[in-house]
Amino acid sequence: MTTTDVDVAGELKETTEQATEKANAIVNYIQEHIPDIIAFSIKVVLCILVFLIGRLVIRLIGKLLARTLERAQVDVGVKQFACSFTKYGLYALLIFGIASSLGVDTVSVAALFASAGLGIGLALQGSLSNFAGGLLILLLKPFKVGDYIIEDSNHNEGTVKEIQLFYTKLHSVDNRTIVLPNGMLTNNSIINTSATNERQLDLRINVGYQEKIKDVKALLQEIVEAEPLIHGERPVNIFVDDLGESSVVFGIRAWTDNSDYLPAKWRVLEEVKQRFDEKGITLAYPQLDVHISE
Numbered sequence: 001m002t003t004t005d006v007d008v009a010g011e012l013k014e015t016t017e018q019a020t021e022k023a024n025a026i027v028n029y030i031q032e033h034i035p036d037i038i039a040f041s042i043k044v045v046l047c048i049l050v051f052l053i054g055r056l057v058i059r060l061i062g063k064l065l066a067r068t069l070e071r072a073q074v075d076v077g078v079k080q081f082a083c084s085f086t087k088y089g090l091y092a093l094l095i096f097g098i099a100s101s102l103g104v105d106t107v108s109v110a111a112l113f114a115s116a117g118l119g120i121g122l123a124l125q126g127s128l129s130n131f132a133g134g135l136l137i138l139l140l141k142p143f144k145v146g147d148y149i150i151e152d153s154n155h156n157e158g159t160v161k162e163i164q165l166f167y168t169k170l171h172s173v174d175n176r177t178i179v180l181p182n183g184m185l186t187n188n189s190i191i192n193t194s195a196t197n198e199r200q201l202d203l204r205i206n207v208g209y210q211e212k213i214k215d216v217k218a219l220l221q222e223i224v225e226a227e228p229l230i231h232g233e234r235p236v237n238i239f240v241d242d243l244g245e246s247s248v249v250f251g252i253r254a255w256t257d258n259s260d261y262l263p264a265k266w267r268v269l270e271e272v273k274q275r276f277d278e279k280g281i282t283l284a285y286p287q288l289d290v291h292i293s294e
Helices: 005-034 034-071 077-102 106-123 127-138 182-187 213-226 258-279
Strands: 146-153 156-163 167-171 175-183 191-192 198-207 237-243 248-257
Touching: 034 077, 077 127, 077 156, 077 258, 127 167, 127 175, 127 182, 156 175, 167 182, 167 198, 175 182, 213 237, 213 248, 213 258, 248 258
Parallel strands: none
Antiparallel strands: 146 156, 146 191, 156 167, 167 175, 198 248, 237 248
């Protein structure tokens, strides 16, 4: 054998011996710590079982809380908020308890959560504002689940379906779900059209200057009084609202139920167009007269 072959064989032997020593060390370590490994594995399995059982218990507590609040006739928004808050709080306690059972230092974990909470709080000021907004909505009750609201800032509107920890969900008339941050709702003006059972119908009709005011007012009065969705016992106001550049603007004010507001509006406007066409009354539109002098 050459010197090179002897060196290679020596290196292979040395490498093999080192690998064998490492493998033996690992085997010896495992053999020495088998009780500890078994005990830790049992802890992990028990923690998984505790988590699964805890999740079922949290669900049962949530259902029990929801039934209790429902029997107490608590507002739906308060019930949703309380159930959501209780759910997340119980999950946090469950995870904290499991971590402590695995031998994690609870004092260190608490300090870590405190420091992390401070950092997260600074980073998520908007979310905290939404949370505070949710509390204000539930306490002050500017609206509740089932109300139809209009948000002035972005002109979002719809029926309130859910009031959650951070967001409020609206259901629009065209079947869209609108999710609004609670902080925005408490920091902007809100129109609650469901605050009372009645709502005033307020319409504007543009009529040409050539038409007689008395005839137009009489016809509009007749149309409104004939509409069954309009409350006949409440006063109906027909008036000249403005003298515009191209038309005389007539106003209609009458009362209807909240649920009948849009149908009443659509039916009155449709009837105005049909009756005006029958009577030959012109509905005005923006126009410009140009006179050319030679």
